[in-house]
Amino acid sequence: MSELLDRRAVRLGEKTDGRDGAIRRCGEVLVEIGAAEPGYIDAMLAREQSISTYVGEGVAIPHGTLAGKDLVKRDALAVLRFPETVDWDGEPVTVCVAIAAKGDGHVELLAALAEVLLDENQARELREATDPDTVIRLLGSIQEEVEQ
Amino acid sequence: MPTRTATVGSASGLHARPAKIFVEAAAKAPVKVTIRVGDRKPVPAKSMLSVLALGAKQGTEVVLEAEGDGADEALDSLAELLATDLDAGHV
Numbered sequence: 509m510s511e512l513l514d515r516r517a518v519r520l521g522e523k524t525d526g527r528d529g530a531i532r533r534c535g536e537v538l539v540e541i542g543a544a545e546p547g548y549i550d551a552m553l554a555r556e557q558s559i560s561t562y563v564g565e566g567v568a569i570p571h572g573t574l575a576g577k578d579l580v581k582r583d584a585l586a587v588l589r590f591p592e593t594v595d596w597d598g599e600p601v602t603v604c605v606a607i608a609a610k611g612d613g614h615v616e617l618l619a620a621l622a623e624v625l626l627d628e629n630q631a632r633e634l635r636e637a638t639d640p641d642t643v644i645r646l647l648g649s650i651q652e653e654v655e656q
Numbered sequence: 657m658p659t660r661t662a663t664v665g666s667a668s669g670l671h672a673r674p675a676k677i678f679v680e681a682a683a684k685a686p687v688k689v690t691i692r693v694g695d696r697k698p699v700p701a702k703s704m705l706s707v708l709a710l711g712a713k714q715g716t717e718v719v720l721e722a723e724g725d726g727a728d729e730a731l732d733s734l735a736e737l738l739a740t741d742l743d744a745g746h747v
Contacts, residue, residue: 559676564705569672574743615669619711626705 512617513647517541517586518640527601530594531556531570534586534606543584543608544572551576552606562599563622565631571607571614580608585617585650587643589635602635605647620650658727660720662735667743669713674742679704681737685730689722701734714741 517537524530535549551572555561562568572579586606593600605621607614625631630646637643666674682689682701690698691707693716699706701720712718718738720731 555673559673561672561676562704563672563708564703571672615671615711615713618671618675618708622705622708626709 512583512650513585513587513644514541515640515644517543517584518643519587520589520591520638520640520643522588522590523592524590524594527556527594527596528553530568530588530590530596530601530604531606534570534588534604537586537588538584538606538608541584541586543580543582543586545579545581548572548576548579548608551579560597560599562596562601563625565625566593566600566602566635567605567625567631568596568599568601568603569605569607569618569621571609577610580610582608583610584608585647587647589637603637617650621647624649657721657723658731660731660735662718662720662738664712664714664716664718665739665741667714667741669716670707670710670738672708675704675707677742678734678737679707682734685722685734686726687722687724687730689720689730689734692719692721693717 522533524533531552532549535552538544539546552570555573561570588604593602634646664670679702689701691701692698693710720734722731
């Protein structure tokens, strides 16, 4: 069984020119690891335009529209860190947790991620992570909760 | 304290977009509103992370509470919003 968060999908030294550039990079990584078709990137941009995916603590969760679900090949996350921060409609974003999800089951996934971010120390660790192991340790619990 | 119970109407639960719509409406309310599921701790309804952490699915019953001037009106409109399928009409 493939992992929800693949080590190859953890990119901690990303650079971009803005919100849309960051979303494109997130989509490219999901495509690269075989989780989504290239068209999913446009679905992610469309989703962001309808309402921001900023959730707080310097974290955004770019993902596709409902119509974009057909372009998802398998459920997966990608974590991209932008050390220089991205202006996300006025909010500074350091970490994007990009989501590719086939079904409707990502309420549990978001709840588990929110639990991590509600813990100030864990949220800071995620924003400051320079080692993929740190990210996998912090977000590994998401995997377990979703599989239950 | 004024209280309302609402059943989450959005087809895929209080995930990212429905949660954001609800949180933004709660932030505009003239009173501080809390939301909870069952006997769990009430959390601020205007906190996106707290609302996401509820993990509320379609059909989950949530309790809204607020106190002060305008509490009843605020709770009525927020409860109605929660009961609406905020995924409907979106592709």
